[in-house]
Amino acid sequence: MAEMTQLEERQIRDYVDPRRHQNPRTKSPSYVGRRRVAHENYDLYDVWMSSGKRWWVITNVTNLYPQDDFKGLNQAFTYHLGLNAVLREQFAVQPDEGQVETVGKPWRRYAGAVEALATAEEAEDFQAVGIRCRESLLALVRDNIDASWVRVQGEKPQVDNAKAWFAIFANSLSANSKPRAYFKSLGERTWDLTVWLQHYVDASEIDAEIVLGATREVLRTFALLQVDYSQPMEQRCPKCDSYQxxxxxxxxxxxxxxxxxxxxxxxxxxxxxxxxxxxxxxxxxxxxxxxxxxxxxTPPRKSMGELEVRATDEAPS
Structure with a gap:
C-alpha cells in the first residue's frame, strides 16, 4: 500500500473535518488505493475519527461514506460511481464557472436543444434539435466576432459564415497547430451536421443525440481554448517537473x-x-x-453546480 504524502494527508483531513484546527477529530487517514473506471481515476481512503467512527473517502468528485452504512469498500465505491453518474446526467446541460463566462449565451441555446430532445417524438421534432444547435453555434460566433483577442486577416466574413469564424477563432486562440486544427475541423463538421439534421426528413433520436454531442464539444473546446489563452502557463515543480x-x-x-x-x-x-x-x-x-x-x-447562496454532495447529511463526529 502506497504511503500518503503530508500534503495529501492534510487535504483529506481538511475535507473530512474542516474545523480540525479548533477541535482535532481526524485520527488516522490511510490511502487504500486507486481504481480506474471509464477513463476516470478514483483515489480511495480509510479515515478513522477520534470518536471511533470510520469513513470511506473517495475522490472525483470527493465524497465520504460512513462505514456503519457501507461495510465494504466495494459497496461504497459502487454507490459512488452510481451517484456520480446520476449527478452528471442531472447537470449535463449546466456549464461550469469557466464555461458560463465564455459561452453563457450559446450554452443556454444548447440547453434548449437538450430540452427539445426530451419531448421529441416525430422526425420534425428531431430536426428542430438541429435548428437549435445551429442557433447555439451562431450565438457563439456573434458573441465573439468583436472580441479583443480576435485576429482577422483581410475582410471580415459575414456573421452567418460560422465555418470561416471557427477558423479565425482557432487561429486567434491557439499557437499550437494540433489544437488549432482540431477546433477548426470540429467547428466545421459540427456546423455541417446541424444543417444536415435540420433538413433531414427521416431524422431520428440517435441523429439528434449525435448533433447534440458534437455541439456540446464545440462549446466545451472553445471554453478550454479561451482558458488556455487567458491564463498564464501552469506552474511545474522545479524538482520533479510535476504539474501537481x-x-x-x-x-x-x-x-x-x-x-x-x-x-x-x-x-x-x-x-x-x-x-x-x-x-x-x-x-x-x-x-x-x-x-x-x-x-x-452569512454565506452567499450557491448554484446547484457548486453544491457539495454528500451521501449523508450527518456531519462527521
Missing amino acids: VVKESSEVIEREGAFGTFLHDECASCGWRSEQSFDEWPRERLQRLIDYKTGAW
Missing part, C-alpha cells in the same frame, strides 16, 4: 502589527516546498473572517 503544485497557507497570524498568512507552493507528487511569503490581509478580508468565527457571516 498547489498553494498552501498557514493559519491567520499577526506579524509586526499586520494580520495575514504565510503562503508557499508545495508539490503533491514529490513534497517539494517553496520559500514562504507573507500575505497581508486587507481590513475587509480580516473582518469577514471575524464575522465568520463569531457567526455573524
